[in-house]
Each structure stands twice: as structure tokens, then as C-alpha cells.
Amino acid sequence: MPVYPEQSIIKVLAYFDIFNYPLTQEEIYNFLDKPLEMEVVMATLFQLVEDKRIFLLGRFFSLQADTALCTRRIIGNHKAETMLKTAYRVGGFLYQFPFVRGVGISGSLSKNFAGHDTDIDFFIITRANRLWIARTLMHLFKKLTFITGHQHLYCMNYYIDEEAMLIREQNIFTATELVTLLPVCGNGTMSRFYGQNNWTTHFFPNQQPGRQSMLLSRPGFVKRSAEWLLNNRLGNALDELxxxxxxxxxxxxxQLCRTNDHGVRMGLCTGKHFAKPNPAFFQRSVLGSLEKKLAEQMNIEYRMSNVEGRVK
Structure with missing residues (x-):
């Protein structure tokens, strides 16, 4: 079956163009859906630039001929460096909550970008059958952070427990979030999580998740004590409640169509072993935008081929 590297490259750029985020050639290579050689990727990129199907902005490639995107990215990358230091400290703190078994940094910060209103998003893995106790305690703490205005540092928006580590929605959005996830603490749980989600190689054969270093943190006295107290039928009943x-x-x-501070529709899918954003909202919106952008690119390619045919 023939391989068309330009289609794979356009697909990568189209996805990140949804977020107005131009990419380096190394990043494009990492997110390709086909295992291509770097030399082929480089040659195809510069041919696409020559054909004016994509644009080179400094050292970044984009579907848009807008140099402001390059400036925006550089500023966002520098801000992310500072925020990531805070995120790792906060992640280590969150790991000390009862029944938490793994913590990772997600969202735009995990892709090394921070805007003026970026929150620090966390992905949490809990002990089996104790997700709701862990989540409730963490979100009660977050209520207190509103008093000091630090709530944006504690956005714990995706929870799974050790019995449900396989991500069910397997698409380019979830694959991107998974391979860019930055593990903070886990003592083995995060590694098992990556092992159960090796389906991401189908989307990104050039990239493997979980390569980043992870802090090892010993559970504190409060965490061990709370887990001991609730390691019984009372804990089971409380988690269900x-x-x-x-x-x-x-x-x-x-039902009230509430939105968050960023204007995104709020929704939570709940189950015994998970609490995650409703994919019908932001995730579906991103996938819909990608489909639209790819259709636009196909139209551009079709028009160009017609022009070339008439010239010949």
C-alpha cells in the first residue's frame, strides 16, 4: 500500500492548528501516523513550503502564514518552563492524598505551552474502589484554594482507578493527551498505565509515552492512616455514596449547560472506576474541527492538482 508522507504531515499540522500551535520538524516527526524516515519528512516539509501548502515561521511549520503564531508559541513555551516547576511541586503534594496511586500533568502545560489563563491540569490514578473518596477529599481541598486565588493550580479533571487503566476512547485526541502526559509520581502505577495503553503506537508509531523521569514519593503518615481507617466495608459504602x-x-x-472559566461546556462522565470530562463536549469539538480542517486541505490539494493538470 503506497505511503503519502504529505498527508501524514498535513494531518499533524491540522491537529495542532486547532490550538494555533506551529510545530518544529522533530515534533511533526513524533506525531506522524506513519513510521517515516526523518530525511523523507524533511524533504516533504520543504516541498510543501515551496508549494505554499504550509508555511515556515522561523523554525516552526504551520498551516497559517501568521508570524504572530511563532511569537505566541515562544512566549508560551517560556511561561510553561516556569509553570512546570510549580506543577511538579503541586503534583507531589497531590500524591499525598489518601488512595492516590499516580499523578500526571496534562492539558496544554504537558505540551510545554502556557497562555495567560492556563490552568495546571492533572491526571489522577487512584487505588481500586477508592476513586470517589480520593476525588472528594482533593476537591474539598480545592474549595479552600479559592480563598487564596490559587484554584488554577489544582485542576484535577480526569480520574481513573487501578481497575480501569485502559482508556476506552481511542482516537487522535486521547492518544495525543496520553503520549504528552508528564508523569509526576506513581511508584509503578504510571508505568502499568502506559503498558495498558500501548494502543497509542497505532496513532503515533514514532513516539512512546512515559519516557519522562518520575519523582518517587513515599506516602506520608496522614495518607497511610486514612487508608488504614477506610480499608473496610465503611470505605466501600462511603465510596459508593x-x-x-x-x-x-x-x-x-x-442540564443547566454550565460552562467553565474558558467557556467550555462542563460535563462529567462517572462510573465506579472513572470520573472524566464528557467526551461529547470538548473532545468531540476538537475532532470535529480536525475533520473540517482536513477536508479544507483536501480541497486545496484537489484545486492545485487541477491547475497543474491544465498547465501540462
């Missing part, structure tokens, strides 16, 4: 209460609250938010 908290799940039902949270599910009811979020169902009401969805």
Missing part, C-alpha cells in the same frame, strides 16, 4: 452524590450534582450542571 460519594459517587452517587457527585453524579447527581454533575448531571444537574449538564
Amino acid at each position: 460519594l459517587m452517587r452524590i457527585t453524579a447527581r450534582r454533575w448531571k444537574k450542571k449538564e
